Amino acid sequence: MKQTLLPLKEGSAEAATRQRIVAAARKHFFAHGFRGVTMDELARELGMSKKTLYTHVPSKTALLEAILLDKLHELESEVSGITAECAADFVAGLQRLLACLQRHAAEIHPAFVRDLQREAPDTFQVVEKGRREVILRYFGKILGEGRREGLIRKDVPVSLVIEILLAATGAIMNPPRMANSA
Numbered sequence: 001m002k003q004t005l006l007p008l009k010e011g012s013a014e015a016a017t018r019q020r021i022v023a024a025a026r027k028h029f030f031a032h033g034f035r036g037v038t039m040d041e042l043a044r045e046l047g048m049s050k051k052t053l054y055t056h057v058p059s060k061t062a063l064l065e066a067i068l069l070d071k072l073h074e075l076e077s078e079v080s081g082i083t084a085e086c087a088a089d090f091v092a093g094l095q096r097l098l099a100c101l102q103r104h105a106a107e108i109h110p111a112f113v114r115d116l117q118r119e120a121p122d123t124f125q126v127v128e129k130g131r132r133e134v135i136l137r138y139f140g141k142i143l144g145e146g147r148r149e150g151l152i153r154k155d156v157p158v159s160l161v162i163e164i165l166l167a168a169t170g171a172i173m174n175p176p177r178m179a180n181s182a
Contacts, residue, residue, distance in 0.1 A: 018056050018066075021046060026067045033111030034064055034119050064116075065123060072130045075104050079138040090146035097142060105172065128170070135166055 024046055028037040039060055043053040057063045078100050086093030116124045143161055146152040152161065 014056070021053065021056055021063070022066050022070055025063050026070065029064065029067055030108050030112050033109070034060075034115035036111055036115070061120065061123075064120060068123065068127055068130075071104070071107075072127070072134070075100070076134055078104075079134060083138045083141045086142065087145065090142060090149045090151050093142040093145065097139060101169070105169075131169065132166055135169065136162060139165060 021042070025037070025042055028042065028045075039050055039053060043050040046053065057066070079097060082093060082096045082100060086096060116127070139162055140158060143152060143158045147154065147158060152158065
């Protein structure tokens with residue numbers, strides 16, 4: 001049976017503790033991979049027992065899912081803000097969106113992607129789907145602005161440009177490619 005984290009009342013002490021756990025786990029999982037981090041190590045760093053850690057998160061996999069949701073929400077919030085701020089400036093918006101994607105991708109190391117693909121393929125597919133939806137939604141907006149400004153040729157479909165971007169991000173977010181670019 002799949003265990004997920006239940007929603008908590010924002011501002012509660014339990015929500016703050018869980019967010020602290022998610023932040024610490026995110027840093028370690030992204031740097032060392034899912035398999036490279038133990039719950040014992042995480043509990044020790046957080047200054048709590050493993051038993052206490054498990055009162056806040058039901059499993060390592062549930063913690064992984066919470067980390068990925070947190071990351072996706074953070075990414076979506078940032079790109080949403082960028083597209084709103086740059087709605088009438090294609091060049092600035094595109095530069096900021098690409099820099100945002102690069103910043104988010106830089107946080108994730110090859111070991112994490114490798115482990116995610118191997119240990120949690122269903123979760124990996126959820127991540128892939130989420131990334132695709134963010135790119136479709138927000139890059140679609142900014143590329144539409146580029147077309148209106150005359151900076152994207154009318155004979156080049158915006159959907160093609162988005163598919164190229166999706167293919168490029170998919171090709172980059174694989175462990176061997178990430179290891180070679182480090």
